[in-house]
Amino acid sequence: MPPSENLRVLQYELDVVASDVLDVVSRVGGWLFDMRMAGWNVGVAFAVAPTGPDDHRALRVLGLKTVELTELWPTATGGPGRGAERAALTAIAAERFENDPALRLRALDDAMRAGEIALWGRGCPGVLGGQLRRIEYRPSAAARAFKAHAMAAVGAHDTAHDTGSVAAETVYCGAETVRALGAALVNC
Secondary structure (H helix, E strand, O other), X not given: OOOOOXXXXXXXXXXXXXXXXXXXXXXXXXXXXXXXXXXOEEEEEEOOXXXXXHHHHHHHHOOOEEOOHHHOOHHHHOOOOOOEEEEEEEEEEXXXXXXXXXXXXXXXXXXXXXXXXXXXXXXXXXXXXXXXXXXXXXXXXXXXXXXXXXXXXXXXXXXXXXXXXXXXXXXXXXXXXXXXXXXXXXXX
């Protein structure tokens, strides 16, 4: 029986906006790896595209693909996401969110439509006025191992992996995001 022309495919998309490879690997590499292993397509857009082979290797270790910022939020622009339903989450480095007004407006607009946004970094941006909840994510054992290899690829040292501790990664999420991802992935 041929597939129905009306068949809609649900795609899980995690759009990540980062400052640099080291920041994304060190702060949320375990979380992104676990999301990728759970079936999410994870695309990472950088302020300046990574050029070194070590940067690309670190991203590949975690199963992440580099995309242009213009490729994110495709359903809003009529891009590649057309014809499929998307469960989308946008994760943004707090530093980029605070320092890039155009990106901030786009992310807030997307969050108002989809209701799902997450940030990571030194703290939650004050402009969000306590709308996001601090989550301490504990990566899986596999994520910790792959993150350690990604950290080594960029020449950084993962002290949590060396000591055997389970280093939590801090992510700031709205209540809708926490509900959408479920306790198993968020590890609240």
